[in-house]
Amino acid sequence: MTDMFPPLSDRARVAALREALATRVVVADGAMGTMLQEQDPTLEDFQDLEGCNEVLNVTRPDIVRSVHEAYFSVGVDCVETNTFGANSSALGEYEIADRIVELSEAGARVAREVADEFAAKTGQQRWVLGSMGPGTKLPTLGHITYDILRDGFQQNAEGLIAGGADALIVETTQDLLQTKAGLLGARRAMEALGVGLPLICSLAFETTGTMLLGSEIGAALTALEPLGIDLIGLNCSTGPAEMSEHLRHLAQHSTTPLMCMPNAGLPVLTKDGAYFPLTAPELADAQENFVNSYGLSLVGGCCGTTPEHLRQVVERVRGLTPAVREPRPEPGAASLYQAVPFRQDTAYMAIGERTNANG
Structure with a gap:
């Protein structure tokens, strides 16, 4: 095939x-895992590692490719790699x-090939987001040490970089120490390979209103x-209704897009799942x-x-310019659970002492 537009x-x-x-x-695109499972890969496809979707990048790249093609066909700008569990x-x-x-490299390479094909055919630039999922262990609870987690990320x-990813997205994180391990692991990789890609941080907030660890x-x-991320936001766990207040806080205080x-x-749980x-x-x-x-600068689905969800998102936001924000960042410190702003209280304070032993 002759490219209409050179890459x-x-x-x-x-x-x-x-x-x-x-x-x-x-x-960006939408769900990956459910679309892979809909094609009913065999145990042999998984190399006897049932449910390990990342193995399909080498055994059934045609299945992975078909998911990327389905999303690019409805007009999305970028897809995430099938590497959510490659940690x-x-x-x-x-x-x-x-x-x-x-x-990781195989997953990025499949997505890169499809993105370049669609860019060549349509003249619309398409990108690849390298998916870095949270893994299955929480370092704050001692499930795994920080250095092993960071080095794996x-x-x-x-x-992902070797396979042609255009950006890295540390996503669906549930533990701030886990999140830092992903972000700093990504930074180390970029420094080691001498590249600079956009680094996206996407957090998972529960219906309780906090991340899994509170x-x-x-x-x-x-x-x-302060870790120098290029975008911050939310994905997974809930629908948009439950994310609104978190986004409102970010819009008011985050200087990061x-x-x-x-x-x-x-x-909703049904008899069919x-x-x-x-x-x-x-x-x-x-x-x-x-x-x-x-x-918002980047939208998508989880x-x-x-693809139908994303087709309608594309139609609705095409041509929109993100609302101009005037964030008011508030200096402060944070524990695992909450932030405490640096504020000097100049109000009058009276200290009294009770001497009544029964008081």
């Missing part, structure tokens, strides 16, 4: 992504932690923004509102979202 160099492509994120709304804790449970780089990122949104922002990839609502009730028009409504209210 950009790696550096030019990354620069174009940065420019797009700074000037318009960039749309030390997740692959360690399958006893294949030595394959982190291999599976570095291997994940190195494979961290509030203010604590997360205070702890993570914002992103959001919600589930298709909260899952989990069902996500949010319709495509409802997701498009929510994302349009988030762009106009909170100035669990339960389909």
Whole structure:
């Protein structure tokens, strides 16, 4: 096939992504795992590692490719790689932690090939976001040591970069120490390979209003923004309705651009398994509102979202410019749970002492 448009160099492509994120709304894809499972891969496809989707990058790249093609066909700007579990804790449970780089690079390469094909055919630049999922262990609770986690994320990122990712997204994190391990592992990989890609941080907040270990949104922002991330936001766990207040806080206080990839609502358990009730028009409504209210630069979907969901999101936000924000960052310190602003209280204070022994 003769390309209608020659591909950009790696550096030019990354620069174009940065420019797009700074000037318009960039749309990513939706769910990956459910679409892979719909194609009913065999145990042989999984190399007897049932449920290890990352193995499909080398055994059934055609299945992975078909998911990327489905999303690019509805007009999204970028897709995430099939590498959500390509880290030390997740692959360690399958006893294949030595394959982190291999599976990460393979996943990025499949996505890169599809992105370049669509860019050549349509003239619309397409990008690849290297997915770095949280893994299965929480370092704050002592499930795994920080250095093992960080080094595994570095291997994940190195494979993604070698395979052609345009940005790295540390996503669905539930523990701030886990999040830092992912971000710093990604930074180490970029330094080791001499590249500079956009680094995205996407947090998972529960219906309780906090991350899994109890961290509030203010604590997360205070702890993570100094790490030099390019975007911060939320994905997974809930639908857009439950994310609104967290995004409001970020819009008011974050100097870092914002992103959001919600589930298709909260899952409803049925006899046939989990069902996500949010319709495509409802997701498009929510994302349009988030762009106009909170100035999101990157939108997409997570669990339960389909190419049809993203088709309608693309139609709704195409041509929109993110709302201009005037954030008011508040200096402070954060524990694992909450942020405490640095404020000097000049109010009058009276100290009294009771001498009544029965008092």
